[in-house]
Amino acid sequence: MGHTEIYTKSYCPFCHRAKELLSIKGISFVEYDVTSDTELENQMHQRAGRHTVPQIFIDNHHVGGCDDLFALDEQGELDPLLLQGQM
Numbered sequence: 001m002g003h004t005e006i007y008t009k010s011y012c013p014f015c016h017r018a019k020e021l022l023s024i025k026g027i028s029f030v031e032y033d034v035t036s037d038t039e040l041e042n043q044m045h046q047r048a049g050r051h052t053v054p055q056i057f058i059d060n061h062h063v064g065g066c067d068d069l070f071a072l073d074e075q076g077e078l079d080p081l082l083l084q085g086q087m
Helices: 013-024 038-048 066-074 078-086
Strands: 004-008 029-033 055-058 061-064
Touching (some): 029 038, 038 055, 066 078
Parallel strands (some): 004 029
16 A cells, blocks of 8 residues: 555544545555644645645645545545555
């Protein structure tokens, strides 16, 4: 599986939804909780160019947020992206 990273905040329902989808798919991920870590949040802003959470990366490719992740899944594009790291 590709290396998956997700920037989250503990109280964010969209973060919980995104993590749930990844878990249902059996994808392990590295979670960066930026709830009270401004340095980590600044890192997220630099990488993603966005200020909202979650921000999701698969093999350093910026997927976007929760809606973007679900859209990729609905279009059948998420699984190939997740599996691409296995090749």
